Amino acid sequence: MQRLTNRLMVLLFSFTLCSDLTAAPVHAPCQKVVNRPCTALVLGGGGARGGAHLGVIRQLETQKIPIDLIVGTSIGAFVGGLYASGHSPDDIEKILQTLDWGAGFTDKVSRDEMPLRRTQQRDHYAIRLDIGLGTDGVKVPKGLLLGQAMAELIQHAYGVQSANQHFDQLPIPFRAIATNLRNKDTVVLAQGSLLAAVQASMSIPGVVQPMRLDGKVLVDGGVANNLPISVARQLGATRIIAVAIDAPLREEAQLDSAFAVTEQLTGFLVRQEVEQQKKLLTADDLLLEPRLSGIDTLGFEKMGLAIKAGHASAKANKAKLATFARPESYASWQQVQRKRLDNQSQISKVTLHNQSALADEVLLERLQITPGETYSANQLTSAIHRLYGLDQFERVRHQLSMQPDGSQELLIEAEDKSWGPGFLNFNFLMDDDFSSNRRVQLAASYNRTNLSPYGAEWYNEVAIGTDKLFSSELYWPIYNSGSFVAAKAYRTVGTLIVEDNEGLSLGDFIRQETVLALRAGMNLSDDAQLSAAWLDKSGRYQLPAFFANSFQSKYLHFTRQGPELKLQWDSLDHPSFPERGIKLDLSRQWLDDIFRGTEASSINTSLELIAATSWQNHRLKGRWLDQRYQSADGDIALEQYSLGGLLNLSGYPRNYLYSSALKFGSLVYMYKMHENRFSFFQSPFYLGGSLERGWVKDSIWQAANAFSADWVWAGSVFLGWDSPIGTVMLGYGQAQSLYSEQNQQLYLSIGQWY
Structure with a gap:
């Protein structure tokens, strides 16, 4: 019953x-x-x-x-x-x-898979809330994850699959x-x-x-x-x-x-x-x-x-x-179930369902799929990665459709972020040496995308706190050529704390500058960019009392104009804890300066080179920095560079040593201790140490005279955390006491890249 x-x-x-x-x-x-x-x-x-x-x-x-x-x-x-x-x-x-299950719990595109411009934006604004902001109000995504990484995880597991099939046609109906x-x-x-x-x-x-x-x-x-x-x-x-x-x-x-x-x-x-x-x-x-x-x-x-x-x-x-x-019939059943899995597909045609504001040719160029060629599942996934790396799309799907001749049609569907096209992101920066030096900054960026079919955008930044920034830039690609033009206006206010050799404050050294930059350039690849610009700068220095007495003025005003040439290459997979890659930032400016009624010509040169490698959980990063202001006509340097702070001549307070010329080299070792692999925020911890050596010109102001200075050795130990709000570092540094008796520091920083 x-x-x-x-x-x-x-x-x-x-x-x-x-x-x-x-x-x-x-x-x-x-x-x-x-x-x-x-x-x-x-x-x-x-x-x-x-x-x-x-x-x-x-x-x-x-x-x-x-x-x-x-x-x-x-x-x-x-x-x-x-x-x-x-x-x-x-x-x-x-x-x-x-299978890297942890990868399915983050839609964050790897840094080395993004175009250089997107990489720089993400580095500077680590709190990636991506809040949609426009005339129709505030909008947010419908989930913590968009599902792109989950789709790639499934694709990696299943390999090549047809887009149009009834699941009764599988070896086992499903x-x-x-x-x-x-x-x-x-x-x-x-x-x-x-x-x-x-x-x-x-x-x-x-x-x-x-x-x-x-x-x-x-x-x-x-x-x-x-x-x-x-x-x-x-x-x-x-x-x-x-x-x-x-x-x-x-x-x-x-x-x-x-x-x-x-x-x-x-x-x-x-x-x-x-x-x-x-x-x-x-x-x-x-x-x-x-x-x-x-x-x-x-x-x-x-x-x-x-x-x-x-x-x-x-x-x-x-x-x-x-x-x-059913032992008597099992062998024949299993023969059907063990279907031959073909992980290669000959692509006869690429069909694009473009539901974004970008032109079809932009998407097809990034896919780099040639009809008639054969591709593996991994190669197709890499193509989708390149497209999704534009950080433009909510989701990019790809499917295969079988053709009568046995070849496959590749169907690509790309959707714009539904809460766009204007996006708001944030950054919080705090730097403290538990002494007299503390920096705090809260920053926000707003990017209005989709101004043209080729990726034009209006990018704005505001930062308040110890250092301030107000910036607005119009970036306009020239068709799909890789070339671009950009106009940027920004104002910065930076503060350097001046101390004597015993660590006693002598006042603040404040630089205010307004810059208009008209730039044209070429994106050589996702990693590299070459550009030239015309710069128009104006600003002033607000001097601490002991400098003001020397110049008989609290403020020193200046204007500067001239061209700039810049080469950037960045293939690092992380700005602070890289496993691989190289970063090169080289710029040179030829400027005509007017300062206190005196005209002079100057050359500003900046070179930074970072290289990283890894094996298992070990990371090794080398860095070289060379910056200098050169002028044969003037006796005052209008460009000031600084050293000091964790991993930047550890042991001295941040920006403690500043001058018109410096050189710095470091070798940093990091060990990856722990990572929460299966969470929406994969936040590994690192234990590390550094060996550093730096040099600064003895004189701040006398640009035309070359003063000899000794090299300073320094080192540090630190604990780092790749947190959801940016890099968090707790470290101790010690340097030779050549420039100050305050040559040992304990550091805590949030949101500062190293």
Whole structure:
């Protein structure tokens, strides 16, 4: 009687779900199964706990159990889709163990994948809120993550996949479960892009931006049905093996983070639905609930333990699983399941669905895909990286469509950020040596993009605090040639604290300057830019009392005009803790100066070179800096350069030594100690030390006279944190006491690049 009741419940529940299964005819996947019951494998959601699914699959293969249908939610869709598309358990284990899961939890484009202009903007404004600001008000993204990195993670795991296929045509028929965000209905994905279906099933609401497929806005399937037994029944499954891996409710002591609380609240709703789904199982079915204690939803580093737990759970039910076995026909079934996976595609055509303000030719130029050539999945992913690296798009999708001759059409869809085209970002800077020197600055940038089809933009900056900045720039690319023109006006106010050899303050040395720069240049590559500019500068120095007495004036006014030539190259993957790359910043200015009624000509030269390398968790960075002001006519230097501060002649206060000429070299070692790989903010810690040597000209003002000065040795030890608001450093430095008795300093800084 009980068994009959269960059957009736199954039929009734299945009937109520018919409206959600419009993607495929009812029972279609199981109609091909003859001479045996149709067996479905139902894989639930649970994040990193999903490694258990692979452990179960291994035992199924050991016992020669053919699977006729796979239905998966979230991580269950990810693992199930791999098995359904022809991957062996060994293939899947390699993917699960080697995949960079942490990369899926950040949409941040790597620094060395962005154009130089975007790199510089990101360096200066590390708090990347990307708030949309325009005439229609303030707008924000729909999730912490846009889903681009998640899409690339899935692409890397699955390889080349066709965009238009019915999932019944896979070696094992497959369904992915998602949730309709509008009404919380279960959505069964049965055709189209397998990669998009899996991503929709894994898009955690509020964390990953929803996926739009077939007119529906979709989020993680676990919201509606985390163990889709009812779907397998509706599709005709006679017998079901269901694997439930949903996280248990946490104890009070474990509710120690916002994510833990959110997961607990979500768990209440998910568990209710899962319990209802379990009631649909009959005595002919099998429910596996692996013991996964100690493995959190984001604990992907414990994926191996989850695999073992899944295998142990299945093995413990070996007797029941034996009733599913079909040893006489298993070999022929497996031959079909082990589909040959071709990871190469000959691209016959590139079709671009450009939903952005940029011209098609800009996007196609960055893709660098030539029709007729063959590309691997990794090469296609790299092409998408180049396009997404413009930091212009909300999401860039690519799909492959099979042509009659066996070649593939590459379909690219690029969407502008829906909360743009004006974006607001911030930076907070604090620098303290626990003595008399402290700098604090709060800065904001506003970038109005999409002023032309080739990427013109209006970029504005405001900074208040110890140092001040007001800047506005119009940047205008000349078609798609790589050339550009730019007009920039800015005003800076900088303060240097003057101290005697015993560290006693002698007052502030304040420089105010207004600059108009008209620039033309060429972007030689994403890493390199060559430009020339005409500069018009005017400003004044506000002198401390002991200087003011010498010049019989508190203020010294100046004007300067002339050309500038600049070469920039930057391939570092991080501004403070690089693993690889080179940075070169070379500029030279030829200026006509007017100062206190005297005219003079000057040459300003600045060279900075940084090179970085790494092995395992070790980082090594070298830096050379050479800056000088040269004038044969005047006796006062209008350009002041400075040393002092952590990793900038450690031991002295920041900007303590300043002059018209300096040289500095350093070698910095860093060890990467810890990184939160599976979080929205991957924030590693570094322990490091430095060896430094610097030189400054003895005289601040007498530009025409070359004074000899001794080189100063310095060194430091520090703890660094690559935090969500920029580099945080706590360090101790010591230098030779050539210039001051205050040659030992403890430093704390936030938001300052090193």
